Amino acid sequence: xxxxxKIAVPLIAVALFLLAWEALVWVNDWPNYKMASPSDxxxxxxxxxxxxxxxxxxxxxxxxxxxxxxxxxxTLIGMIMGFSRIARDGLYPLLVGFxxxxxxxxxxxxxxxxxxxxxxxxxxxxxxxxxxxxxxxVGIGLSTLEPEYRDILRSLGASRLTIFRKIALPKTLPEFFxxxxxxxxxxxxxxxxxxxxSPHGRGLGALFKSGETNGDYPLMFAVLIALxxxxxxxxxxxxxxERIFAGWAERPQS
Amino acid sequence: xxxxxxIKGVTHAYRTKAGPLPVLDGxxxxxxxxxxxxxxGPSGCGKSTLTRLVAGLMKPxxxxxxxxxxxxxxxxxxxxxxFQNPVLLEWxxxxxxxxxxxxxxxxxxxxxxxxxxxxxxxxxxxxxxFEGKRPSELSGGMRxxxxxxxxxxxxxDVLIMDEPFGALDNFTREDxxxxxxxxxxxxxxxxxxxxxxxxxxxxLGDQVFVLSGRPARxxxxxxxxxxxxxxxxxxxxxxxxxxxxxxxxxIRIAQGRDGGAH
Numbered sequence: 001x002x003x004x005x006k007i008a009v010p011l012i013a014v015a016l017f018l019l020a021w022e023a024l025v026w027v028n029d030w031p032n033y034k035m036a037s038p039s040d041x042x043x044x045x046x047x048x049x050x051x052x053x054x055x056x057x058x059x060x061x062x063x064x065x066x067x068x069x070x071x072x073x074x075t076l077i078g079m080i081m082g083f084s085r086i087a088r089d090g091l092y093p094l095l096v097g098f099x100x101x102x103x104x105x106x107x108x109x110x111x112x113x114x115x116x117x118x119x120x121x122x123x124x125x126x127x128x129x130x131x132x133x134x135x136x137x138v139g140i141g142l143s144t145l146e147p148e149y150r151d152i153l154r155s156l157g158a159s160r161l162t163i164f165r166k167i168a169l170p171k172t173l174p175e176f177f178x179x180x181x182x183x184x185x186x187x188x189x190x191x192x193x194x195x196x197x198s199p200h201g202r203g204l205g206a207l208f209k210s211g212e213t214n215g216d217y218p219l220m221f222a223v224l225i226a227l228x229x230x231x232x233x234x235x236x237x238x239x240x241x242e243r244i245f246a247g248w249a250e251r252p253q254s
Numbered sequence: 255x256x257x258x259x260x261i262k263g264v265t266h267a268y269r270t271k272a273g274p275l276p277v278l279d280g281x282x283x284x285x286x287x288x289x290x291x292x293x294x295g296p297s298g299c300g301k302s303t304l305t306r307l308v309a310g311l312m313k314p315x316x317x318x319x320x321x322x323x324x325x326x327x328x329x330x331x332x333x334x335x336x337f338q339n340p341v342l343l344e345w346x347x348x349x350x351x352x353x354x355x356x357x358x359x360x361x362x363x364x365x366x367x368x369x370x371x372x373x374x375x376x377x378x379x380x381x382x383x384f385e386g387k388r389p390s391e392l393s394g395g396m397r398x399x400x401x402x403x404x405x406x407x408x409x410x411d412v413l414i415m416d417e418p419f420g421a422l423d424n425f426t427r428e429d430x431x432x433x434x435x436x437x438x439x440x441x442x443x444x445x446x447x448x449x450x451x452x453x454x455x456x457x458l459g460d461q462v463f464v465l466s467g468r469p470a471r472x473x474x475x476x477x478x479x480x481x482x483x484x485x486x487x488x489x490x491x492x493x494x495x496x497x498x499x500x501x502x503x504x505i506r507i508a509q510g511r512d513g514g515a516h
Binding site: 146148149151152153154155156157158162166167170171173246248249 | 306309313329330331333335337339341343344345354355357358359388404408414465512
């Protein structure tokens with residue numbers, strides 16, 4: 001009963017949303033260049049099914065690779081900031097400043113530095129836009145570790161590396177995954193930004209752009225839906241990883 | 255018998271923005287092997303600094319700390335620690351928490367033996383059946399019991415406790431005193447217990463060291479000549495009451511008030 005409810009309620013909600021959307025277009029009698037209706041979407045998906053698969057794959061692997069780089073680099077920066085006060089004081093204003101730059105403005109800059117390197121540019125943007133939350137959360141997680149936690153191992157003569165591996169790293173995991181949920185969405189935005197703006201780009205962003213160029217409005221809406229689906233998949237992938245590695249942080253339900 | 259813990263003329267000051275803040279001033283404490291030293295004193299008199307010095311987590315400005323005839327300058331594997339906050343690791347079960355020191359101190363010990371040792375201790379403190387639980391599923395008293403098991407699982411020579419029962423309610427605290435007494439009977443170790451609770455110091459200590467207000471010196475040493483297998487009733491008998499009175503007066507002096515004032 002409970003599992004049925006868990007599956008049925010979201011499905012019904014989605015169905016109601018689609019119905020409302022269809023009704024909105026029908027009542028206003030909008031042409032599909034103003035707003036496509038849900039019934040326009042299946043034909044668009046079917047007609048470009050191979051393109052959707054190919055472009056979806058492009059968007060997916062570049063987002064995941066950019067995010068993976070952000071995890072490695074962000075964790076590293078976070079560790080440096082977490083362990084050294086001087087590094088924290090020095091790096092923090094730089095990071096905040098960099099984060100404040102709207103990343104869309106970096107697209108032409110990157111495009112000029114690495115002309116024609118479409119894959120590289122896309123991954124780079126996904127990375128640049130998504131490492132900040134990870135660096136900050138790991139840094140804060142490590143620097144707020146209560147000294148007693150360190151002392152129980154340090155009093156036994158454990159090395160800094162052992163203390164990091166056995167205490168600091170697992171204790172920071174819940175914060176890390178909290179940040180990763182934000183970062184995965186950001187990386188996705190970064191990928192699409194470059195895909196849409198680049199001439200001769202690939203990926204779902206480029207497909208969206210070609211829909212616009214060719215006046216194929218149902219295709220544009222279909223891409224939006226595909227992006228939403230991909231975003232949901234990525235988000236839930238992070239959620240599954242969180243369950244596996246930081247499931248202990250969830251309070252047992254009573 | 256030789257003194258296992260020897261603190262000789264230790265002076266220490268913290269550097270703060272307002273200048274040096276002296277916390278210990280020529281402190282001297284000796285604890286013979288197997289004995290239980292309780293340390294009491296007014297708030298903020300440097301008692302916690304003392305635990306960190308004995309554990310080798312910091313070095314004193316002046317004076318020396320000796321354990322087992324060796325001068326302490328760095329942490330050593332033969333020390334166990336317990337704090338007011340049980341600091342159990344949430345991502346580990348109770349059993350895995352108790353095993354943690356063995357992973358550091360005895361990396362070659364077979365897992366089977368580690369589990370057997372931890373289970374033996376958990377059984378002794380009444381946590382049998384809870385070994386698979388997470389710390390968040392246990393009460394405060396049970397968590398502190400697990401923390402005590404972790405502090406002695408690697409059979410340390412010296413057990414250092416910084417107000418381990420301070421955050422517990424009175425009845426739970428008295429239960430844990432008795433657990434502590436039984437652990438001591440079963441496992442030989444030399445202990446330093448920092449506490450605010452005078453009854454606790456008399457119930458558990460062989461000697462009670464009264465520290466003066468900051469910077470702390472040893473103001474008085476009280477030998478507790480009560481039987482080793484004492485029960486809570488002992489605390490209500492004249493002998494213990496007299497000791498508690500003496501300690502109470504000493505604390506008043508340490509706080510800078512004379513014996514008669516309230």
